[in-house]
């Protein structure tokens with residue numbers, strides 16, 4: 001088991017030194033302070049992902065990028081992942097997929113999302129990612145770069161640039177960025193948008209649970225009509241449990 005107190009103490013130390021930084025300057029400072037070779041990233045290759053992917057590629061294109069293919073993603077997302085990877089020169093994409101046994105047992109008709117979205121997210125996102133995280137931990141990775149931003153939802157409005165989670169330091173280089181900051185960065189760097197953005201999709205996850213945003217709020221198209229706002233991968237939990 002990891003030493004949670006040490007993770008929290010390290011997060012506090014790093015926040016004290018670098019908590020005023022963001023973006024590439026934050027990552028560069030952390031790599032110089034011992035995280036080089038110990039840091040990885042997760043990305044959905046969604047509507048806003050390219051800004052952070054570009055930033056990581058500029059700092060160190062060999063940083064592993066974990067891409068969670070739930071097997072319910074849009075075809076456009078799968079193609080975009082390949083195109084952006086090649087364009088930015090990302091060197092280490094690790095594609096993670098759900099366990100086929102879990103799918104056959106718990107979602108044999110691929111319609112579990114209509115009956116229990118939490119269970120569906122658990123077997124298609126949380127469990128496969130936890131398995132990948134445990135493997136990364138064994139390989140010596142201690143830190144996890146995420147694209148979470150405060151403006152995205154109520155559950156994210158306290159996100160800090162450096163946080164402690166159960167097993168990893170979480171680094172959120174864009175925590176304080178606004179949607180406009182991201183748009184400006186994408187325009188400035190001439191980065192390709194996800195192809196569905198032009199079609200009105202402002203936040204893009206699995207196809208069955210993503211709709212066009214009708215009110216300008218990027219997250220309103222995710223699990224529309226439900227209380228659910230998070231898939232669970234960033235929620236506190238015990239790792240590797242089926243329930």
Ligand code: SF4
Pocket residue numbers: 070072113116117118120121122124125205206207208209231
């Ligand atoms: S977002 Fe929808 S389809 Fe994707 S894992 Fe969650 S419930 Fe299932």
